[in-house]
Amino acid sequence: MNGALGLGGEAGEVQDYIKKVLFHGHKLDKEKLKEELGDVLWYIGYLAYIQGMTLEEIAIANIEKLLLRYPNGFNFKDSIMRRDTELMNIR
Template sequence: MEFNEYQKLANRTLYGNEQVLTNCALGVASEAGELVDLIKKYTFHGYDLDKKELVKEMGDVLWYLSQIAEWADISFEEVAIQNIEKLKRRYPDGFSEERSQKRTEHEPI
């Protein structure tokens, strides 16, 4: 599935009013917290990593992110493209600890 197709299909289930942006921003934080909790339990509490739950929580984060983009009239594909372009500039040969440690915090995106 392509990013923009996902964004449009996900939008069918959006509900809200003038508070949509706030709801979606809070939703990202809430769902990211649930995702982090799964990883914490796996890493520190001896739980098995429940991949079905991991996929579910990542999907919930994705849904909220796609709807923030939709609200702002930004294609989700554009978000993905710009992120990859930033990563290519930041790490042209792939991730390196040295480049990470020497990069400035406010590099242009």
């Protein structure tokens, strides 16, 4: 639970920082963004570790999912007509 809540909190900090840059006139500080993204990455790694997964296997599974969903690369049509969802409904 700590990992999931920490991840959500840190992702929210990234969102809040980007909001300030886009809408509040703050100048983008790449080092600040890198720090916040590092916190997100730490929680992802922590959650993966306590579940016995590696970041590599998570990345590979995500790539496989996206290749199924967007076999020709991302496009709006495939985003609306999701092949992976259709294939899961067949099973």
